[in-house]
Amino acid sequence: MSQAGWEAHHARVAAIAAALAESSGPVRLRKPTSNLFRPREDSTRTALDVAALNHVIEIDAEAGAAEVEGMVTYADLVAATLPQGLAPAIVPELKSITVGGATTGIGIESGAFRYGLVHDTIHELDVLVADGRVLTCSRDKHPELFYGFPNSYGSLGYATRVRVGLIPVQPYVRLEHTRYRDPERLFAAISDECAQPTCDYLDGVYFAPGEFVLTRAQCVESLPANTPVSDYTWMHQYWRSLRGRHEDYLTIHDYLWRWDTDWFWCSRNVFAHRAPVRLLLGRKRLSSVTYQKIMRASRRWPLSLIQSIRPRTESVIQDVDIPIANAAAFLSDFEAEIGIRPVWICPFIVPDQQFSLFSLRTDTPYINFGFWDMVRSNEPDGYYNTRVEALVAHHGGKKSLYSRSTYDEPTFWREYNRQAYQALKHECDPDGRFPGLYEKAVQRQ
Numbered sequence: 001m002s003q004a005g006w007e008a009h010h011a012r013v014a015a016i017a018a019a020l021a022e023s024s025g026p027v028r029l030r031k032p033t034s035n036l037f038r039p040r041e042d043s044t045r046t047a048l049d050v051a052a053l054n055h056v057i058e059i060d061a062e063a064g065a066a067e068v069e070g071m072v073t074y075a076d077l078v079a080a081t082l083p084q085g086l087a088p089a090i091v092p093e094l095k096s097i098t099v100g101g102a103t104t105g106i107g108i109e110s111g112a113f114r115y116g117l118v119h120d121t122i123h124e125l126d127v128l129v130a131d132g133r134v135l136t137c138s139r140d141k142h143p144e145l146f147y148g149f150p151n152s153y154g155s156l157g158y159a160t161r162v163r164v165g166l167i168p169v170q171p172y173v174r175l176e177h178t179r180y181r182d183p184e185r186l187f188a189a190i191s192d193e194c195a196q197p198t199c200d201y202l203d204g205v206y207f208a209p210g211e212f213v214l215t216r217a218q219c220v221e222s223l224p225a226n227t228p229v230s231d232y233t234w235m236h237q238y239w240r241s242l243r244g245r246h247e248d249y250l251t252i253h254d255y256l257w258r259w260d261t262d263w264f265w266c267s268r269n270v271f272a273h274r275a276p277v278r279l280l281l282g283r284k285r286l287s288s289v290t291y292q293k294i295m296r297a298s299r300r301w302p303l304s305l306i307q308s309i310r311p312r313t314e315s316v317i318q319d320v321d322i323p324i325a326n327a328a329a330f331l332s333d334f335e336a337e338i339g340i341r342p343v344w345i346c347p348f349i350v351p352d353q354q355f356s357l358f359s360l361r362t363d364t365p366y367i368n369f370g371f372w373d374m375v376r377s378n379e380p381d382g383y384y385n386t387r388v389e390a391l392v393a394h395h396g397g398k399k400s401l402y403s404r405s406t407y408d409e410p411t412f413w414r415e416y417n418r419q420a421y422q423a424l425k426h427e428c429d430p431d432g433r434f435p436g437l438y439e440k441a442v443q444r445q
Contacts, residue, residue: 005057009069012052013126013134013160020048021132027433029154045435053100053160056080064166065123070100070159077164078256086166087252089114089121093259094288100159104152106358106400108319108368110201110217111167112348113194119150119358120351126161130429134160144356148424151358151416153401155437156428170219172229173201173255175248180212183328187367189214190347191324194365201255204345205242206369209335212345213242223249230254232261234283237273239265239342263288265342266372270294313374314384316340317404320369321348321360322397327367330395334369337387344370356420357437360398382406401441412438 020027023046030047053069056077060067061084068077074088075095081087092107101107103125107118115121124138127145135157137146149156176199180186186204193202193216201217223229229249232238238258241248250258262272270291271277278286316338322330324347331343346368350360360366375384386406392399398415399405407415421437 005055009055009057009161012055012069013128016048016050016053016160017128017132017134020128020130023048025433026435027130028435029158048158050158050160057161059084059086059166061086061166066164066166068099068162068164070098070103070162072099073097074099074102075257078253081166082169082253085168085170087169087256089165089167090116090118091256092118093257094263095257095260096289096292099162099164103159103162104149104154105402106151106319108346108348110203110215110346112346112368113190113202113365114197114200114349115165115167116349116351117150119355121165123163123165125149125159125163127157127428128160129157129427130431130433135428143354144420145424145428147354148356148420150355151401152421152424152437153440155434155440156424157434169252170221171252172220172223173250173252174218174220175250175255176216176218177242177246177248178214178216180214181210183212183331186212186214186345187324187327190345190367191365194324194347194349202347205239206331206341206343206345207243208341211243214345215242217255219252220249232258234261234286235275235278237262237265237267260288261286263291264344264370264372267291269373312377314377314379314381315373315404316375316384316388317372318370318385318388319400319402320388320392320397321366321400322369322392322395323361324365324367326395326397327369330391330397331369333391333395334371334388337391338371338375338384340371340373340375344368346370356417356424358398359417366397401437405442407442409438409442412442 026045027048028045030049050071054071055069056072057067059080066077066081073095074091074097077099078087078091090107090109090111092102092109102118103122127135127137127149129135135142135145139146199216199218204212204214206212227249229251239262267273272281272286347365348368349365350362353359353362377383385404389399389406
């Protein structure tokens with residue numbers, strides 16, 4: 001990017017910082033997209049529009065890093081890096097996820113067994129705090145904020161610039177799907193891969209008791225003779241292929257977005273798993289962006305007749321992180337008490353224990369279990385989400401905060417380091433202009 005590109009970036013940031021500094025009272029960020037799955041209550045806070053911060057500033061191929069603004073989606077970042085044979089070390093699975101969102105939240109994907117979570121791959125970031133200052137943070141500069149920013153969800157400030165670590169990739173990816181019946185053997189195989197990787201990417205799916213698929217994916221420069229690449233961007237569904245194939249090939253672009261077409265398998269909730277619907281929607285509208293629009297529309301305009309005649313349900317949309325030694329026991333308890341299937345299985349390592357608001361052990365790999373569905377319920381609303389939180393605590397894990405949380409305040413702060421958070425809040429937002437973390441995560445502010 002030219003000097004003019006950097007100057008334009010600084011001008012955009014300066015305008016937003018000035019608007020924040022000149023305003024008064026409580027503030028919230030106004031963004032065109034969001035991957036949060038916890039509805040917010042109507043807010044009287046002044047909206048600060050950050051939509052303009054959506055530019056890729058520079059790709060530094062020699063240094064293996066990308067300079068991007070906070071609202072850049074991973075789809076746009078990948079489009080900029082792949083022509084140079086590079087990709088972010090961790091590319092979260094949905095195209096609409098933004099770099100700033102994955103940094104202040106908790107981002108993961110199938111490279112995490114090598115590199116850790118998204119925030120482990122960030123070199124530096126600029127954070128706009130409540131009085132209009134922009135603080136440059138790294139492991140050496142403002143380290144408390146650098147290490148406290150992940151899992152703060154905008155309650156401390158907003159990432160205006162992020163320096164993202166990149167890795168070399170090849171044009172194609174070979175996938176090998178291995179089936180397991182015994183969860184202990186599955187997690188032992190994952191543990192071995194985390195200790196001594198034999199592939200570039202690793203994830204799996206729990207389909208039913210005794211039915212697991214582990215996918216090892218390896219970047220390759222070319223395809224074997226007479227071998228076509230698979231296409232899961234329209235009429236065929238990637239997640240269904242896992243049960244029917246041992247080997248598969250995708251372009252690197254389609255591998256990185258293999259889950260986006262069907263939002264993993266959640267497209268079935270809007271009948272987009274059926275061939276006539278897929279044919280009608282076409283490639284462009286089969287994406288997580290479409291499903292999010294449908295989800296948000298359903299909140300604004302409830303289908304009251306359908307809701308009145310269908311069985312009562314509770315939405316359980318969660319990602320939880322469990323030490324690998326406890327993963328099989330957690331999954332057994334989860335099957336017995338919650339029963340959602342399929343479940344995504346994504347292993348990751350913890351390279352650095354210093355991230356204060358999402359501190360995990362460095363002496364073990366973790367398994368991220370992702371499950372997203374409705375559970376039929378005769379219990380009070382929130383019962384099943386509360387049970388998930390109890391199971392996570394029982395098995396020594398931690399829960400992401402992008403979706404519904406039901407913790408009481410003392411329990412919440414036992415999990416998410418109240419002392420460290422309050423020190424950062426006092427430094428970055430002493431007047432409480434941004435909502436606090438508990439207020440955002442649990443009270444929906």
